[in-house]
Amino acid sequence: MTAQDTRAEDTRGRDGRGKDIELRQVVQRFHARGSATGFLTAVHETSFALRSEPPQIVSLVGQSGSGKSTIARIILGLQAPTSGAVTYGGKDISKLSRAEYDDYRRNVQPVFQDPYAIFNPVYRVDRVLRSAIRKFGLTRSKERAGELMEESLRAVKLDPGQVLGRYPHQLSGGQRQRIMLARVHMLRPAFIIADEPVSMLDAQVRKLFLDILVDFRRDYGMSTLFITHDLSTVYYVGGDVKVITKGRVVEQGPVSEVMHTPKHPYTQLLLASVPQPDPDARWTDRIDVDQAEREEAGPELPPGDEALEARVP
Numbered sequence: 001m002t003a004q005d006t007r008a009e010d011t012r013g014r015d016g017r018g019k020d021i022e023l024r025q026v027v028q029r030f031h032a033r034g035s036a037t038g039f040l041t042a043v044h045e046t047s048f049a050l051r052s053e054p055p056q057i058v059s060l061v062g063q064s065g066s067g068k069s070t071i072a073r074i075i076l077g078l079q080a081p082t083s084g085a086v087t088y089g090g091k092d093i094s095k096l097s098r099a100e101y102d103d104y105r106r107n108v109q110p111v112f113q114d115p116y117a118i119f120n121p122v123y124r125v126d127r128v129l130r131s132a133i134r135k136f137g138l139t140r141s142k143e144r145a146g147e148l149m150e151e152s153l154r155a156v157k158l159d160p161g162q163v164l165g166r167y168p169h170q171l172s173g174g175q176r177q178r179i180m181l182a183r184v185h186m187l188r189p190a191f192i193i194a195d196e197p198v199s200m201l202d203a204q205v206r207k208l209f210l211d212i213l214v215d216f217r218r219d220y221g222m223s224t225l226f227i228t229h230d231l232s233t234v235y236y237v238g239g240d241v242k243v244i245t246k247g248r249v250v251e252q253g254p255v256s257e258v259m260h261t262p263k264h265p266y267t268q269l270l271l272a273s274v275p276q277p278d279p280d281a282r283w284t285d286r287i288d289v290d291q292a293e294r295e296e297a298g299p300e301l302p303p304g305d306e307a308l309e310a311r312v313p
């Protein structure tokens with residue numbers, strides 16, 4: 001191992017700490033045919049911070065179409081907001097220097113819902129790990145790269161002998177998703193942006209995955225933005241939660257508080273829609289978001305909401 005390799009490895013888990021991600025008045029509009037205004041506001045003037053110290057898990061929960069993935073894409077720099085900004089260490093991410101942007105890319109790692117889309121089906125899964133080592137300059141030693149890969153696979157409870165050398169279709173969804181976590185483990189970013197990471201996994205693998213996220217926070221100080229529509233997983237990971245509907249965060253706070261004493265009618269309806277194990281208890285059929293919001297805010301909706309209005313049941 002060269003001195004340079006040692007430096008690259010040594011800075012893992014340290015270089016992004018102390019810098020926060022902040023959304024400042026972020027707005028995202030999309031063109032929408034059929035709406036009165038011609039556009040749809042997917043995210044309304046949203047501001048919140050993700051802190052790296054102390055590391056935290058923040059859940060963003062809301063039903064389909066509420067704007068969660070749009071926020072994830074904006075944080076990851078995959079999409080520029082219509083107005084407002086995302087800052088990292090106080091600087092607008094669209095104005096970072098090359099070196100600062102590299103630091104951001106390294107310290108803000110995504111995990112998406114469908115890992116299959118990330119893997120190239122014609123390459124062995126090893127490539128996802130090897131390319132991260134190369135891209136972020138963890139080591140130039142082939143031997144050390146092998147060690148890093150094995151170490152990280154074990155950290156996410158995968159047997160290197162069983163997964164290395166295989167093609168994506170030869171692994172289960174849970175194994176593929178954990179390979180993405182192994183990649184995160186290798187890079188030790190300050191932040192994980194996890195967009196519906198467990199919604200395609202069965203209950204047992206889901207628990208395993210969530211336990212790993214919690215361990216990453218405790219053992220390596222990684223903060224996670226955990227995006228989900230499923231309140232039971234929010235409850236499981238703990239930390240803080242932000243409830244989002246129609247592109248607005250309507251309630252936020254510690255998970256236990258929001259779950260036990262939900263204040264916003266939308267949060268109350270989300271909670272009421274969690275399936276009950278009691279066969280005699282009825283599961284709320286539909287979430288009437290509009291009714292909930294009328295109770296909270298009166299009939300007026302800000303301009304630009306018509307299209308969203310139209311598509312929420």
Ligand SMILES: Nc1ncnc2c1ncn2[C@@H]1O[C@H](COP(=O)(O)OP(=O)(O)OP(=O)(O)O)[C@@H](O)[C@H]1O
Nearest residue numbers: 030031042062063064065066067068069070071229
């Ligand atoms: N590129 C786009 N062009 C037009 N409309 C878009 C685009 N991306 C998202 N939208 C719309 O913005 C709104 C928010 O979408 P988004 O994907 O952020 O929601 P979500 O909460 O992540 O939902 P899901 O959980 O189903 O992915 C939706 O009405 C969606 O149709």
